[in-house]
Amino acid sequence: MINMGGCAESNPEIIKDLIKRVAFIYLSLAPSAVGRRAIKEKFILRRRLGLEYLCATLKNKNIETKIYDQVLLDFSLEKLVSFLKRDKIDLVGFYIISKNLNIVKCYIKEIKKKVNIPVISGGPGCNHYNELIDAGCEIVCLGEGDETIVEIVDYYEGRESLREIKGIAYFDTETKKILTTLARPLISNLDNLPFPHRDPKMIQKYCDYFAYPLKRPYITIITSRGCPHNCSFCTSHSFWKRKYRQRSVENVIQEIKQAVHELNIKSIYFVDDIFALDFNWLTEFCQAVKKEKFNFTWMCNLHPMTFRKTREKAFSLMKESGCSIISFGAQSADAEILKRVNRDPGEPGELRKAICQANSTGITTAVTYIFGLPGETVKTLQKNIDFCLEAKPHIVDFHLLEIIPFSDLSIHYSQGRVCELGEDQLAYYNMKYMMSYYLRPKIAFQLLRDILNKNPARILTFSRLGFHFLKILLASPGSLLSGQSKQR
Numbered sequence: 001m002i003n004m005g006g007c008a009e010s011n012p013e014i015i016k017d018l019i020k021r022v023a024f025i026y027l028s029l030a031p032s033a034v035g036r037r038a039i040k041e042k043f044i045l046r047r048r049l050g051l052e053y054l055c056a057t058l059k060n061k062n063i064e065t066k067i068y069d070q071v072l073l074d075f076s077l078e079k080l081v082s083f084l085k086r087d088k089i090d091l092v093g094f095y096i097i098s099k100n101l102n103i104v105k106c107y108i109k110e111i112k113k114k115v116n117i118p119v120i121s122g123g124p125g126c127n128h129y130n131e132l133i134d135a136g137c138e139i140v141c142l143g144e145g146d147e148t149i150v151e152i153v154d155y156y157e158g159r160e161s162l163r164e165i166k167g168i169a170y171f172d173t174e175t176k177k178i179l180t181t182l183a184r185p186l187i188s189n190l191d192n193l194p195f196p197h198r199d200p201k202m203i204q205k206y207c208d209y210f211a212y213p214l215k216r217p218y219i220t221i222i223t224s225r226g227c228p229h230n231c232s233f234c235t236s237h238s239f240w241k242r243k244y245r246q247r248s249v250e251n252v253i254q255e256i257k258q259a260v261h262e263l264n265i266k267s268i269y270f271v272d273d274i275f276a277l278d279f280n281w282l283t284e285f286c287q288a289v290k291k292e293k294f295n296f297t298w299m300c301n302l303h304p305m306t307f308r309k310t311r312e313k314a315f316s317l318m319k320e321s322g323c324s325i326i327s328f329g330a331q332s333a334d335a336e337i338l339k340r341v342n343r344d345p346g347e348p349g350e351l352r353k354a355i356c357q358a359n360s361t362g363i364t365t366a367v368t369y370i371f372g373l374p375g376e377t378v379k380t381l382q383k384n385i386d387f388c389l390e391a392k393p394h395i396v397d398f399h400l401l402e403i404i405p406f407s408d409l410s411i412h413y414s415q416g417r418v419c420e421l422g423e424d425q426l427a428y429y430n431m432k433y434m435m436s437y438y439l440r441p442k443i444a445f446q447l448l449r450d451i452l453n454k455n456p457a458r459i460l461t462f463s464r465l466g467f468h469f470l471k472i473l474l475a476s477p478g479s480l481l482s483g484q485s486k487q488r
């Protein structure tokens with residue numbers, strides 16, 4: 001085990017051992033969560049693809065890796081410390097999103113006290129690097145980590161100096177300041193990356209019960225990194241620099257082949273921010289999947305404006321190659337709100353056509369909205385539900401706006417309220433519209449028929465989900481229906 005007394009940079013003489021085992025940690029949001037978040041964490045168990053990429057890179061350097069995912073393993077801090085000791089871990093890396101930052105900081109402090117190993121972090125929440133370093137984290141990876149992690153390991157093995165590593169933040173012992181190094185250029189050819197390392201023992205544990213056409217075992221794959229859009233509530237563009245980098249079809253097919261062969265997967269969720277921006281890429285991809293005669297169903301996220309001129313052809317190609325569900329990020333049905341968050345006011349019109357086209361092609365449609373965007377009123381909320389009732393996607397999900405630190409929205413609205421509606425009111429309408437949507441006989445029947453058609457076993461899961469929902473509702477009615485009394 002590496003001995004890390006104090007700051008790494010100040011102890012060059014002890015940085016000599018080889019790093020043999022690295023553990024990555026994802027901490028759950030659920031311990032403090034109630035209501036719908038708790039349900040979501042129980043019913044959507046997706047792999048940490050970013051960490052699987054890092055594991056693959058390190059495995060190529062003969063380093064053993066582990067992912068301790070608290071959503072799956074449900075460990076306490078004590079248990080985690082015992083895992084680290086038991087597995088003789090030499091380096092620990094946390095995955096940060098803004099929402100788990102505080103809990104990660106607590107864990108870092110305790111780990112530093114109880115186990116003498118270096119702690120680093122990275123992920124979409126890495127712009128909180130000051131706080132992480134204050135908590136005891138030695139190095140924070142800013143942005144894409146596939147190349148940085150290798151140089152960080154080299155640093156701990158004594159071959160690299162921190163100043164030379166691009167794309168990190170660290171505490172500099174000379175200047176006594178937190179420094180950031182030069183930005184690391186984005187990887188130019190994603191085909192050069194190893195395929196994510198997927199632990200066969202964990203594969204059965206992952207599920208996504210809401211996306212019922214996906215069967216188990218299933219995996220997530222990413223065919224591109226980045227998004228050219230600039231929605232003000234999102235941080236993808238600041239992290240991935242609005243550059244859309246796409247893997248070749250051949251490279252993606254190789255990854256699928258490996259997963260089908262080694263893991264016997266039945267479904268794939270392509271978690272790209274925006275899947276298949278290029279119609280030619282999509283055509284080539286769908287034809288290749290068909291040609292290989294793979295037997296899996298798949299899902300992707302589409303922007304409402306994608307394929308607006310080639311939609312019919314695109315959806316039919318997708319269906320023929322096994323696409324069984326598309327998720328659209330609608331965000332709002334109100335043109336003014338869309339403009340305010342840097343979206344195209346023409347989206348609802350295009351989305352209506354897309355849902356209709358996908359539904360008639362036999363692809364399940366899921367649509368997500370955010371309640372509480374700038375300019376939201378009771379009237380604009382009503383537009384969302386009216387739109388859904390007219391367009392009839394199979395699944396709708398209304399989220400409450402959570403302002404992500406460092407997003408454009410967090411900067412513009414750092415002082416005041418984003419809209420005239422309070423959280424309680426938004427939560428009330430959220431529940432009201434969710435219930436009023438799914439309790440419509442036509443919608444409920446459409447959903448039931450689609451589940452029976454695509455994955456009848458999920459009926460049982462949906463009953464379990466209903467039971468959980470009821471349990472949480474009874475245990476903490478305020479968390480789900482808060483605001484109801486005020487509305488009445």
Ligand code: B12
Binds near residue numbers: 041
């Ligand atoms: C798929 C996805 C999900 C899935 C699965 C989550 C998962 N971890 O796989 C689901 C639907 C469950 C989900 C949920 C949520 N998500 Co999400 N999700 C994504 C999405 C679209 C892709 C993640 C991914 O696989 N990326 C591809 C890999 C290659 O990149 P990566 O994960 O960032 O990892 C790279 C680097 O970050 C770095 N790295 C990562 N960790 C580490 C650690 C170390 C030590 C090092 C050195 C480097 C390093 O190296 C990796 C390889 O290059 C991203 C957007 C995006 N494009 O990244 C949002 C994103 C991560 N999600 C986000 C959010 C807000 C959420 C929710 C909180 C939403 C909500 N309100 O409920 C929940 C959180 C619930 C949870 N428990 O995770 C935000 C996070 C923003 C932030 N700054 O915190 C993102 C960035 C989208 C956005 N809106 O801006 N999400």
Ligand code: SF4
Binds near residue numbers: 230234235237
């Ligand atoms: S919300 Fe979606 S479309 Fe908008 S910037 Fe983020 S990833 Fe891109």
